[in-house]
Amino acid sequence: MKIIVAMKQVPAPDAQIRIDAAGRWIDESGLQWALNESDAYALEEALQQKEKHGGEVVAVCAGPERVGSTIREALAKGADRAIHIDCDDLASRDALGIARLLAAAIQPESPDLILTGLQSEDLGLGQTGVILAELLGLPHATLILHVEKTESGLRVKRELEEGWFQNVELPIPAVLTIQSGGNKLRYATLMGIKRAKTKEVRRIAAASLAAAAAPVVLLDRIALPQKQKTTQMLSGSPQEAAAALVEKLKFEARAL
Amino acid sequence: MSSVLVVQEARADGKSRFFQESLAAGRILAGLTGLPLEAAAIGNPNSSVLAEFSGPPPAAAHAVQHPLLETYTSDGYVLAFEQLIRKLQPAFVVFPHSYQVRDFVPRLAARFGKGLIGDVTAIEAGPTFVRQLFQGRVNGMYRDAGDGPCFISIQSGAFPPDSATAGATTIHPFVPEMIAAQIRTHPGEPFRASARTVDLGSAQAIVAVGRGIKEEANMPLVRDLAAALGAELAASRPICDNGWLPMERQVGSSGQTVAPKLYLAAGISGAIQHLVGMKGSQCIVAINKDPDAPIFEVADYGIAADLFEVIPALTEAIKAAR
Numbered sequence A: 001m002k003i004i005v006a007m008k009q010v011p012a013p014d015a016q017i018r019i020d021a022a023g024r025w026i027d028e029s030g031l032q033w034a035l036n037e038s039d040a041y042a043l044e045e046a047l048q049q050k051e052k053h054g055g056e057v058v059a060v061c062a063g064p065e066r067v068g069s070t071i072r073e074a075l076a077k078g079a080d081r082a083i084h085i086d087c088d089d090l091a092s093r094d095a096l097g098i099a100r101l102l103a104a105a106i107q108p109e110s111p112d113l114i115l116t117g118l119q120s121e122d123l124g125l126g127q128t129g130v131i132l133a134e135l136l137g138l139p140h141a142t143l144i145l146h147v148e149k150t151e152s153g154l155r156v157k158r159e160l161e162e163g164w165f166q167n168v169e170l171p172i173p174a175v176l177t178i179q180s181g182g183n184k185l186r187y188a189t190l191m192g193i194k195r196a197k198t199k200e201v202r203r204i205a206a207a208s209l210a211a212a213a214a215p216v217v218l219l220d221r222i223a224l225p226q227k228q229k230t231t232q233m234l235s236g237s238p239q240e241a242a243a244a245l246v247e248k249l250k251f252e253a254r255a256l
Numbered sequence B: 001m002s003s004v005l006v007v008q009e010a011r012a013d014g015k016s017r018f019f020q021e022s023l024a025a026g027r028i029l030a031g032l033t034g035l036p037l038e039a040a041a042i043g044n045p046n047s048s049v050l051a052e053f054s055g056p057p058p059a060a061a062h063a064v065q066h067p068l069l070e071t072y073t074s075d076g077y078v079l080a081f082e083q084l085i086r087k088l089q090p091a092f093v094v095f096p097h098s099y100q101v102r103d104f105v106p107r108l109a110a111r112f113g114k115g116l117i118g119d120v121t122a123i124e125a126g127p128t129f130v131r132q133l134f135q136g137r138v139n140g141m142y143r144d145a146g147d148g149p150c151f152i153s154i155q156s157g158a159f160p161p162d163s164a165t166a167g168a169t170t171i172h173p174f175v176p177e178m179i180a181a182q183i184r185t186h187p188g189e190p191f192r193a194s195a196r197t198v199d200l201g202s203a204q205a206i207v208a209v210g211r212g213i214k215e216e217a218n219m220p221l222v223r224d225l226a227a228a229l230g231a232e233l234a235a236s237r238p239i240c241d242n243g244w245l246p247m248e249r250q251v252g253s254s255g256q257t258v259a260p261k262l263y264l265a266a267g268i269s270g271a272i273q274h275l276v277g278m279k280g281s282q283c284i285v286a287i288n289k290d291p292d293a294p295i296f297e298v299a300d301y302g303i304a305a306d307l308f309e310v311i312p313a314l315t316e317a318i319k320a321a322r
């Protein structure tokens, strides 16, 4: 199977998020970046499918220079090659615009399977994979925890709400959005990191892929949420805060 | 005629609260734009799906019916709603932000060359749609541009339903055209993983741990605290994904929903998918080193500090107090 994994680089989980002076986007200076978590699970699923059935895993990532580190991470973990869609204005494109870029880069590859995470930790839109399927005219399934190749296509395990699941059969080629937790993530080995340096990373300028259509969804500004609830914050040394909390739980909340 | 079209999700359990919330959001939009409110659902016109509305009923309701829509598939639903929307030409289409909606509406919107403004928490003049970014740490103010319908989905719990008594409206049947070959996915029956061995739903006290615990080797810290409190141990998703606690101890939209007397969250940021599973708790305590973590928004008591310092002290203080 030839498998494409569409990945996104997002601020690291522990990164301090600051709003930029114009209030339009976050201040990206000095931020730490990481591979979006559910995309890491998508990559893992792709690598396991390749180990079972042979084939090729191609990582695709759109973004500026900095996403190179995420691409190298994917190659070090075992992706065979990568496509870097060069694009400095990610934040001003909407989900449809990004999906159009990805679709244009993926189409000539004619993959059997396209995997991506179910949503990104920054924008949380959860739409890229689904729109990609529509643009490529392929069937899709979302929130997938387990993928099994069958005679005629795939059998996938899909997460529903509140602890329910469902198996879905679909033909390939197909697009799946992967939920976290279905597999155990691997680490890159030293050998993998060394090999990654020799693997092909093809850079494609965004402008050469798709005419930049005007976005249909606009993010006007961002702001810190207004606090609505008055939380009693307990301060002092750890011992003092702990003692204060026990007092409160015992005599005020009567929860002890 | 242009309208605000609110779509009900067909659910086997007939849960309609989320629909009533979508209607509440639809009413806000109708108020802002002066457009009439309409409703739609997949289902039999004689079934109860569209029979009852809390608050003033919509001007009309559309029951979308076809044998191929009896089980949910993204292909089937996209085809059906595409045809309904082309016929009705609504200015806005409002959905509940459910897993089903996440599965098919982005595709539906793309078919109209549009996007979905998803998981909306507030609607302001403009209309401007507010949704959370960075897992609830920042709000984004969104606007729809371009021609054609504007698709939005609303977050569960964000738009309180109208409490006025129920009313009914005229139901128009709508039969979309589709054939079996157009539906490429074949879903099986929903199932549960395995019999649960713990029922967190009946626990009096819960200590929940999140990614702030850093390593599996640190888990005894929260185990000791839970033992001192006589509490059940629970976790956010990443802890269960890592296998540090079994899946059945996950709290949230894909785990259990709990409402204990005391819920103590340690090193949990407070993403919406976690909050929906625990915000009904009587007393919520949050320990997080980030004073701006969204979990403090639902907490009664908060300690903004390093859990590795606070938890041992708290365990001692609780033992001493008992």
Ligand SMILES: Cc1cc2nc3c(=O)[nH]c(=O)nc-3n(C[C@H](O)[C@H](O)[C@H](O)COP(=O)(O)OP(=O)(O)OC[C@H]3O[C@@H](n4cnc5c(N)ncnc54)[C@H](O)[C@@H]3O)c2cc1C
Pocket: A013, A118, A119, A143, B135, B209, B210, B211, B212, B213, B235, B236, B237, B238, B239, B250, B251, B252, B253, B254, B255, B256, B266, B267, B268, B269, B270, B271, B272, B273, B274, B277, B287, B288, B289, B290, B293, B305, B306, B307, B308
């Ligand atoms: C469809 C879907 C379903 C989901 N279902 C669920 C679900 O059922 N349940 C669920 O929980 N999640 C669910 N999620 C995931 C959810 O979106 C979040 O990613 C997850 O809840 C985050 O877990 P966390 O708070 O433990 O981790 P993080 O968001 O990484 O937060 C860790 C927190 O720990 C704090 N911290 C770090 N170090 C320390 C320290 N030393 N002392 C004190 N605090 C510290 C940090 O400040 C941070 O706030 C779902 C996501 C999707 C997309």
